[in-house]
Amino acid sequence: MAFESHLLLALLEGTVGACVLALTALGLSLVFGVMRIVNVAHGEFFMLGAVIAWAAATLVGGPPALSFALALVTAPLAVAAIALGVDRLILRRVAYQPDATIVATIGLVYVFQQAVLMTFGPEARAVAAPFQWRVTFPGFGYSGVKLALAGAALVLIAGTWLMLTRTHIGLAMRATQIDRETAQAFGIPARRVYALVFALGAALAAVAGVLVVPVQQAHYLMGGDPLLLSFIVVIIGGLGSLRGTLVAAFVIGISDGVIAVFFSPTLAKIAATLLVAMVLVARPQGLFGRAPS
Amino acid sequence: MTLLATRGLGKSFGGLEAVRGVSLDVAEGEVRAIIGPNGAGKSTLVGMVAGRTRPSAGTIAFAGRDVTALPAWRRVRLGIAYTFQITSVFSGLTCRDNVALAAQHGDRRDRDERIAVALRRVGLADAVARTASALSYGHRRLLEVAMGLALAPRLLIMDEPTQGLAEGEIDGLCRLVRALRTETTVLLIEHNMAVVMALADRITVLDRGAVLAEGPPAAVRADAAVRAAYLGA
Amino acid sequence: MTAARRALPALVLAGLFALQFVLGDYDHTNMARILVLACFAVGYNIAFGMTGLLSLGHAMFFAAGLYGAGFSAELGGVAPPAALAAGTACGLVLALAVGLVALRTSGVAFMIVTLMFAQACFLTILHFNELTRGDEGFVIAETARRFALAGVVLDAADPTVRYNAALALFALAYGAYLALARSRVGRVLVGIRENEDRVRMLGYDPYRYRLFALTLSGALAGLAGAAYALLFAYVGATFATTQYSIYPLLWVLLGGAGTALGPLVGTGVMFVLVDRLSGITSSYLMLVGLALILLVVLFPKGILGTVGQRRARNRS
Known part of the structure; x- marks a missing residue:
């Protein structure tokens, strides 16, 4: 394959990855922005989404397109329900303290992983793609399914964005993000907003997990990489800034795709983790976010 | 001798000028009160002196040395002590340990003695072993003052020390400040005018970030501009 | 009282010394392991329990000690006591270097920065696969673990030597913690945990004191890692994973943060629980996860902290 084709392929892979990453990171960013907590179990919500999609596909059977559509609806709902339970039983009881929340969500990482390992087993499991389609580019063919999945991720991001900017619930979330006390004084129930935001964040990760199973396979340890990448995106994008998160997701997703094609993945990961650390040290509020007043 | 001298000190937050062009000379041994309406910039001004707020303009000299660029903890070592407006003691530690943290900079041999003296002077001698969180609000304020005393400062900044104290406690605090006159200079932010008039050698009146008037209590009281701006005439 | x-x-x-004459072979080895890991936990407690620094990256200091000692013994042919010192120095230097940078941040940012540095260290170990043998790790040869002390030849593979060496190191860490807690510096560290701003306004530079606490904490973690390598003869990248950063946090939380004996109690209880449970199921990590959640939600003060609280309440 010629270098141009190689580069085009890398860019394409990067863009597809970036769309899914943006969806995952949007959930993490929303939770951090509104609730001021870091959810270390965010990657596990992604994993649960993928695993539930596999379960739906195998339990229900039928044509792949139908079971995939079913998974696309049930997985986020199921994960949102789990997230509501977590909010109620754990986060609310530690009053959303940042330190306690991090330690508790680290505990959740182990609980979710082990629960899935005990029930679903250690194997990686594939889900049939909803349809078969190949797009021909100059020099190589490319999976049309991947393009469709990336498109679906973009539609979901746009939908979330509209919900946040155009609806009452979205307004309540943004108001709570800007100033919790004032929002409460205006009758916005912070508790319910927190529960909703946490569930929404989890559902976004879960739906991203559903979108990757047709091309990536479900596995109980698959949540680690999305978590690390979302972390990087949210921190570089500016903690709590949704626009920054989206911009950073595309920059990082695309460069990750390109780097993975041309360089050693371990070196790229070392560079990425050190970059996050240095960004946090130099500008704790991220590159795009505003300084806290 | 001038202990504290500020020249053209200013601080702006975004577009808002909280303090502008304040030049202040405080003599050694003086009790200087800073008064002014809410939002006049008093706390910002002493915050800059203590090193808690970085000035946007001007200089601060302490005992003839330019301290404008020094971090807060170094200024404390030079002798600028600061007691907080909102009580800020170590609630999980005993009164003794609270004061010990202030007293342990100096000579090790008479440390216990200095801790005991500081607590006795504010009237908390009986509370040595009690945990700070178990004290009443007024007693926690007094503990805060004891920590300031234990630093043996050359300049003691007190931000609203009488706030939340009972009548009797206010009298005690006034006696204490008067007794301090021989050993330290005091910079006092205070709303209670009776306390200010009784204690201050000189008064600086701030209004909208700038010095409106300065002088001995009687002169300030007579100043027409001050009356209009602040004393509620 | x-x-x-x-x-x-x-x-x-x-009591710990006497215990070795009572325990059977299996528990004897386990207790030596607990003592070494408790030394790691004591180090973690100086940063977290005493100073309030919640690090999510202490595995890197433990691993620095592990590899520092492992390389000096296996490749450098250095005697065990010198290898132990080399490992400790590695932990100390790494903690100092990380602290100089990471302590510019605080709170959640500090947690993430330490997590990222530790992850970078772990990946670095994997990257230099030819030297470290990555995930597989390497075994330290019998001969490299034998040494002479005051004319007596000792073998780190001998159970009695191993137990008492582990106990001596724990005693050192425990003693260091007690001495620090009662010192001038210890009081400042506790002050930083309780109210950093006030400490600054009492004339201390919190950054320097934090750096001191983290460096000492990293040195003890390095000491524990070095001892682990020499006493149990194995060096591998597993000890640099995030899991080994979470363990000391869990042990200290379980035993009681900011108490002198909490780290030993927490390490011991957790070790025994995991050991007993691994007979029944392989997913002992489920227990780790549940323990973290339950501790944070129900017993944030841990075993000794909760006992101490009860006793204080009964007295008053």
Whole structure:
């Protein structure tokens, strides 16, 4: 394959990855922005989404397109329900303290992983793609399914964005993000907003997990990489800034795709983790976010 | 001798000028009160002196040395002590340990003695072993003052020390400040005018970030501009 | 009460010494492991329990000690005591370097920065696969673990030597913690945990004191890692994973953060639980996860902290 084709392929892979990453990171960013907590179990919500999609596909059977559509609806709902339970039983009881929340969500990482390992087993499991389609580019063919999945991720991001900017619930979330006390004084129930935001964040990760199973396979340890990448995106994008998160997701997703094609993945990961650390040290509020007043 | 001298000190937050062009000379041994309406910039001004707020303009000299660029903890070592407006003691530690943290900079041999003296002077001698969180609000304020005393400062900044104290406690605090006159200079932010008039050698009146008037209590009281701006005439 | 309290450390150490004559072979080895890991936990407690620094990256200091000692013994042919010192120095230097940078941040940012540095260290170990043998790790040869002390030839593979060496190192860490807690510096560290701003306004530079706490904490973690390598003869990248950053946090939370004996109690209880449970199921990590959640939600003060609280309440 010629270098141009190689580069085009890398860019394409990067863009597809970036769309899914943006969806995952949007959930993490929303939770951090509104609730001021870091959810270390965010990657596990992604994993649960993928695993539930596999379960739906195998339990229900039928044509792949139908079971995939079913998974696309049930997985986020199921994960949102789990997230509501977590909010109620754990986060609310530690009053959303940042330190306690991090330690508790680290505990959740182990609980979710082990629960899935005990029930679903250690194997990686594939889900049939909803349809078969190949797009021909100059020099190589490319999976049309991947393009469709990336498109679906973009539609979901746009939908979330509209919900946040155009609806009452979205307004309540943004108001709570800007100033919790004032929002409460205006009758916005912070508790319910927190529960909703946490569930929404989890559902976004879960739906991203559903979108990757047709091309990536479900596995109980698959949540680690999305978590690390979302972390990087949210921190570089500016903690709590949704626009920054989206911009950073595309920059990082695309460069990750390109780097993975041309360089050693371990070196790229070392560079990425050190970059996050240095960004946090130099500008704790991220590159795009505003300084806290 | 001038202990504290500020020249053209200013601080702006975004577009808002909280303090502008304040030049202040405080003599050694003086009790200087800073008064002014809410939002006049008093706390910002002493915050800059203590090193808690970085000035946007001007200089601060302490005992003839330019301290404008020094971090807060170094200024404390030079002798600028600061007691907080909102009580800020170590609630999980005993009164003794609270004061010990202030007293342990100096000579090790008479440390216990200095801790005991500081607590006795504010009237908390009986509370040595009690945990700070178990004290009443007024007693926690007094503990805060004891920590300031234990630093043996050359300049003691007190931000609203009488706030939340009972009548009797206010009298005690006034006696204490008067007794301090021989050993330290005091910079006092205070709303209670009776306390200010009784204690201050000189008064600086701030209004909208700038010095409106300065002088001995009687002169300030007579100043027409001050009356209009602040004393509620 | 105070006399009993003063005698407590000596009693604890005497009890631990006597324990070796009671335990069977299997538990004897396990107790030596617990003592070494408790040394790691004591180090973590200086940063977290005493100073309030919640690090999510202490595995890198433990691993620095592990590899520092492992390389010096296996490749450098250095005697065990010198390898132990080399490992400790590695932990100390790494903690100092990380602290100089990471301590510019605080709170959640500090947690993430330490997590990222530790992850970078772990990946670095994997990257230099030819030297470290990555995930597989390497075994330290019998011959490299034998040394002479005051004319007596000792073998780190011998159970009695191993137990007492582990106990000596724990005693060192425990003693260091007690001495620090009672010192001038220890009081400042506790002050930083309780109210950093006030400490600054009492004339201390919190950054320097934090750096000191983290460096000492990293040195003890390095000491524990080095001892682990020499006493149990294995060096591998597993010890640099995030899991080994979470363990000391869990042990300290379980035993009681900011208490002198909490790290030992937490390490011991968790070790025994995991050991007993691994007979029934392989997913002992489920227990780790549940323990973290339950501790944070129900017993944030841990075992010793909760006991201490009860006793204080009964007294008043």
